[in-house]
Amino acid sequence: MNCNDFKERIADFAVGEPIPEPMQKHLKGCADCAAELQAARRVLDAVTPRSVVEPSPDFDARILAAACTTPSRPSRLRRIFRWAGSVAATAAVVAVAVTFSLRTPAYAARKYFGSAVAAMSDLRTFRMELRVRTRPHENFSFTDPRLDFVPHTVTVEYGDTLRWRVEKPGRIVVDDGRTTRMWCPEAGQGFFAPTGGLNAVEELEILLDPRLLMLSEQRHAAHTKGANYEVDEEGPTVRLRVVMPAQGDFRQSDYALNSSISESNTLREYRFDKASGRLTEVRITALLPGGDRVVLLESDRIAYDEPVDRAALTAVPGGIEWIDLSCGPSGNRLAGISAREAATRILKAMNSWDETLLDEAFCYYGAQVRELLKSVYKGAVILSVDKPVRSGDYAGVFVPCEILRADGKSDRLMMALRNDNSEKSWVVDGGF
Structure with a gap:
């Protein structure tokens, strides 16, 4: 009996199946497996749906009509950075994916969710190539449906600490587990702060760890008002569609409306592999007045456990004027x-x-x-x-x-x- 054998069954044990005696002995002597089982049970209890929800027959028409009744696009927004970029809306979208099933009993949803968590527990690296309608030098949160796509890359290494890099042609962010650094190559200027003190990638932060999409962000979903979703099983995949109204306060001005994903009325579409629970596709579409739809963000490629050069992952250039944001x-x-x-x-x-x-x-x-x-x-x-x-x-x-x-x-x-x-x-x- 070893940790791998136990982890293969952790989803079953988390949903209440009896633990065989050999595995009980292993559990008593392995603090890591005990902690993982306890965490899985807490998460499953928190996200278990208490009832089966059925969408109304006019779901799409009703929600899309409501979401599209918004004022016109404001002037473009420029902000150097944000201390507290909101990721609750994106979290609401993704966290529901493996937690709820509109056509599956609650017990089955628990077990599927638990299996996905166990399958993702040994993830080593994650890489996503995506396109976003923005400008190369703007904040990572900034979007504009009138702009062309700009390529982005998200690369993450898991292990003793979380290391990651998010980049597009005019802006790069790196975190080596101790310090977050963001710089704009053309300006020769960058910012840094201790890890966790600089929300540099803002809404894209939710894409750094697909495991967190299913675990820690579920609580945000529970508190996000106005989100409407549906889940479908399509062969080997699970598809989640969410209509999310623009988040924020627009009573005084609509200036920031449609200037970011969270501040836009959107349709978010996610696909997950049913067997592993892994995210396989992302598409976020802006719902504009008059019924127009424009894709704001779309994944081109998602890969797991590809080799990552740590030195290249966390490398920063010379010749940058660094500003300490903690000062x-x-x-x-x-x-x-x-x-x-x-x-x-x-x-x-x-x-x-x-x-x-x-x-x-x-x-x-x-x-x-x-x-x-x-x-x-x-x-x-x-x-x-x-x-x-x-x-x-x-x-x-x-x-x-x-x-x-x-x-x-x-x-x-x-x-x-x-x-x-x-x-x-x-x-x-x-x-x-």
């Missing part, structure tokens, strides 16, 4: 005031290029980017600063501004400001 603003000259007043002070400081105030306001911008901003906005005169608005799931506010640049051109900006730092000081998070 925060360098002062509090923009603390204790309204966002509108902060925006006004920042724009006035840009006129004379007051570096003392701008060092605080642009603390997350490197020297090269600041020099670029200086070349464009030094000498600019304020024409208007309007009332700040909240939109979507952004943690800060957007301040509509209009300025007249020194070259005679006028710019309308939506300055993104946030003050969720230890100093409670407003900092610029995008908009230029």
